[in-house]
Structures are given as structure tokens and as C-alpha cells.
Amino acid sequence: MRPEIEHLPGSRIREVANAAMGRDDVLAFWFGESDEVTPEPIRAAAVQSLQAGETFYSHNLGLPELRAALAAYATGLHGPIGVDRIAVTSSGVNALMLAMQLLAGAGDEVVAVTPVWPNLTAQPAILGAQVRRVPLRPVNGQWRLDVDELCAAVTPRTRVLLVNAPNNPTGWTLSRAEQQALLAHTRRTGTWILADEVYERLYFSGGCAPSFLDVAEPDDRLVVAHSFSKSFLMTGWRLGWLVLPQGGGVLDAVGKLIEFNTSCAPVFVQRGALAGLACVDSIVPGLVQHLQACRDRLVAGLQALPGVQVAAAPGGMYAFFRVPGQDDSLAFAKELVARHGLGLAPGVAFGPEGEGWLRWCFATRDLARLDLGLQRLGGALTL
Ligand SMILES: Cc1ncc(COP(=O)(O)O)c(C=O)c1O
Secondary structure, eight states: OOHHHHTOOOOHHHHHHHTTTTOTTOEEOOSSOOSSOOOHHHHHHHHHHHHTTOOSOOOTTOOHHHHHHHHHHHHHHHSOOOGGGEEEESSHHHHHHHHHHHHOOTTOEEEEEESOOHHHHHHHHHTTOEEEEEEOEEETTEEEOOHHHHHHHOOTTEEEEEEESSOTTTOOOOOHHHHHHHHHHHHHHTOEEEEEOTTTTOBSSSSOOOOHHHHSOTTSSEEEEEESTTTTTOGGGOOEEEEOOSSTTHHHHHHHHHHHHTSSOOHHHHHHHHHHHHTHHHHHHHHHHHHHHHHHHHHHHHHTSTTOBOOOOSBSSEEEEEOTTOOOHHHHHHHHHHHHOEEOEEGGGGOGGGTTEEEEEOOOSOHHHHHHHHHHHHHHHTO
16 A cells, blocks of 8 residues: 555544434534435436436546536636536546646645645545645634735745635635735746635625635636535535636646546536536525524524634534534534434544644524534533
């Protein structure tokens, strides 16, 4: 085995979840997904595709009609984006891995804004790149980026700047001014920005979260990764896409990488996504409104518990909170499962910057589940 793989840490979220396997009395909020099934028109289109016998290999870069629909969708959100900049991938995590394979190899430096979903920093490590972490810091529960500190860390030696905003787990979202500053800096250093914007639609200040696509030129060194998982309630379908720079042979290069990774995304899954894009306006706004109600209910409940530090995140589907005195988040998360039947993700799963914090995914159909979870947490804190 390569040492990079041998030394790769396992998921601490899984470690907590595995401890509860087979227990149906645990209220689980540890994974980043809603308990709502995929909207019916999406499922119906996939079923129809299967019934029609669409069971074969297909285009590396995705069905031309899905790529066209994604280009139109992205254009509606961020201004003109041609179909020659779109590649369909087998999930968001696959989109990110393809982008990392495209940009960074053994010995290259990748700078990541952290804490962050662990897959993002594991991918460059798998490829043998060196990951340098630049931490967000909490100010009254809201996480903030020191742009000067980040710019100082990104030098001409840095191949990739990895930014996930809205951020999993903190909900931190980049401002337009911060994006402009980072883009200007990376243009000077020749660094690529790999922006994970899978939560762009799950944004609670109206519309879409600020995107690097809004400020970049088509030929900037910018790759944006997206997913159908979160905004279309399609986690189990495994479909995502990349927005690539125009020209420079990048699209063809990604097509080659897709061929050697997965060859193509399943056609019936793409048909489902196409149906989802066709009725996006009947899916996303309602979902966001519901998630906001979930967020507000959970955050108010957490704030009412003694000592808990938390603020309502501007985007995403998580409350990231701290219980003073509980500095070992993995041990605390395991105790919450074992003794109180409450399943949360330990903050340390997202890096050392998250230690002492816990992540609660608030995406649930049934707000009463949040209340019950809050009762269980309250019980644990007052013991
Ligand atoms: C920040 C972030 N990026 C990407 C993904 C990938 O989503 P998927 O692989 O389900 O498309 C996730 C999923 O949790 C995520 O939290």
C-alpha cells in the first residue's frame, strides 16, 4: 500500500455512527442529508429511462441535453456560462476528486480553508500533495476568515486554493469582497481556485450564495464543483458537475479523467437530474424555506440550553455548536449516542479547528425530531 493511503485517517463521523449500528432508538443527525425522499418528477424520469432500456455506457462528459440544461441553469444564477464549460460527474465528491487529479499531484502544495468536510483535504493527500490548512475562527459563534492570513499562505508555490463556501460544517459563507480579494491574489500567484459550492442554493439571505463564478472571467484558473445531492434531495443518486474554465483543453482533459475514473454517469440518473432541473423552481425555494425553519428552530433551542455557543449559519444545512467543558468532541459524540440516543458529528472530524464543537444536520421533514433531539441534549447537559 502507498503510505499516503495507509496513513489516511478514517471518518470520525462513521466512527460515531458505527457505534450505533443496529439501534433504532438513536435520533441520528450525523450525516449531511435530509430524511426527505427525492421529489417525484425526478424519480419518475429515472424509472421511465430504465423502462425504456437506457442501461448502456454513455458520453464521458454527460448527456448533451443535461450539460445544456446545466449551462442554462448556471447562466441563470451567475451570468453567461457555455456548455463547453460543463462536465457531468458521478457525484459531488467525484467532481472534486477529478478536479484535484486535474490540478495537483505528488509534492504539490494545496492550501485549504478549514474546518472543512474531511473528503476535501483527504483527496489531495491521496494524490500525494501537501495540504496546508488556514483556519476560520469563531467570533460570537459566527466563523470568520482572515483574508490577509489566507493570502499570506497562498504563494507562487501553491497549486490549488481549496475553498468550500457555504461551508460544511460551519455554514460560513464568503462575501463578494473576500472572493474578489482571493481571486486577485491567486491571479498574481498563478494558483488555481477549486471552489466547492455544493451548498450555494441552501442560503438564507435570499437567492444564491455568492459564487466565484460571479466575479471570475471565463479563462480564470477556477474550477467549481457542484452536486445534485443537497438542493435536489438526491444524495443516493450520486450525481454532480463541474464548471471549468473556457478553453485551454481543460474540458477534454476532464473527459479523459472521467473515462479513466468512472467512464460516465449512469444515464437514468442523468434523466432524473434533467427532470429536476426542469422543475427546479418548484423544488429549491420550498426546500430552502423549510430548511430555514429547521435552522431557526434548532438554533433557538440550542441557545436556550445552558452554556451552548451557537449562531445561525447563513448557509448550508448544519448547526455547528460548542458546549463549554466538552473539549473532546469524539468522546462526547460517542457518549451522546450511547447514553442519550442522540447522534451528532464530532467537530474534530472536520479537522483540529473543529475540536470541541459538534455538528448537527438540521435537514429533517419533521421539526418535532429536532425538539426531541434538543430534549435529549438538554438531558445530557443537566446530568
Ligand atoms: C462540502 C461538501 N462538498 C461536497 C459534497 C459531496 O456531495 P455528493 O458527493 O453527495 O454529491 C458534500 C457532501 O456532504 C459536502 O458536504
